[in-house]
Amino acid sequence: MTETAPKPPPLHPDVVPLSFLLGTWVGHGEGDYPTVASFHYDEQFEVSHVGKAFLTWSQRTWGTEDRRPLHAETGYLRPGPPGHVELVLAHPNGIVELSEGTVSGKVLSLQSRLVGRTSTAKEVTALTRRLEVDGDELRYSLAMAAVGRAQADHLRATLQRKTEAAAP
């Protein structure tokens, strides 16, 4: 936050059911897919807010051994009707993701409704996400349909909350 950005105001009441996600999460994950060798990664995942009826969502990963930047994604999580959530994300590999699903307690379940790809993007056709928070631990898994393959497990990670969530 620079001096040109005002201090964040109080949490918008519509995002209180999602406030368990707020914070900076760091940890490790592993990935595989039928077409790639399994790999390990470090992750930083930040969920924040600006006082409006959405949360910001920003994720980056690095190779655990070589520290090379791997994936990233950035976008917004929106409350829908009670119990429903919407996620809009851009990925640097040329993909936009529009997912919808449910929030139940501290579990988020999302299924892509649209995956858009630029002319030079890899062919990803579907993404399924599950996130669960238990205290200051976040676990997630992501399944993907890509490059002509049926949906298969792709990523799973366990992250720890580094900073306290903003008080709702």
Next chain:
Amino acid sequence: MTETAPKPPPLHPDVVPLSFLLGTWVGHGEGDYPTVASFHYDEQFEVSHVGKAFLTWSQRTWGTEDRRPLHAETGYLRPGPPGHVELVLAHPNGIVELSEGTVSGKVLSLQSRLVGRTSTAKEVTALTRRLEVDGDELRYSLAMAAVGRAQADHLRATLQRKTEAAAP
């Protein structure tokens, strides 16, 4: 950048033709549309990189008078074939944008190829963007087709580069 994120490496050669956009840009804009009263806004627009073949793109605006957060968008700008660019963005109003276009000198011209909307998003169907950099000044305009209207001018702004661009 936190201590868990490595320092950014040198600029990837594929994004050198886009490096004129790098930096933090701040300034003012005005907006209108057939369905809304005209309005003024302050903006902060950040373009950065992580050493890979894309730039990060992050924009926020605030009401000039009331400092209320207005729009935001976040995503990635990717070089395509020589002279072509791809932009993938998420907007907190529930929209994902996939735009493609050209870069010529320090002028970027982009037309949406896909605008995806969540169940509760406003009906936006097309976006046309033009950005031009002249030294440390960036001017852009954005036209939009939305809520059943044909495309019309929506936003125009002039921003100044606050920090030097990273040396290519």
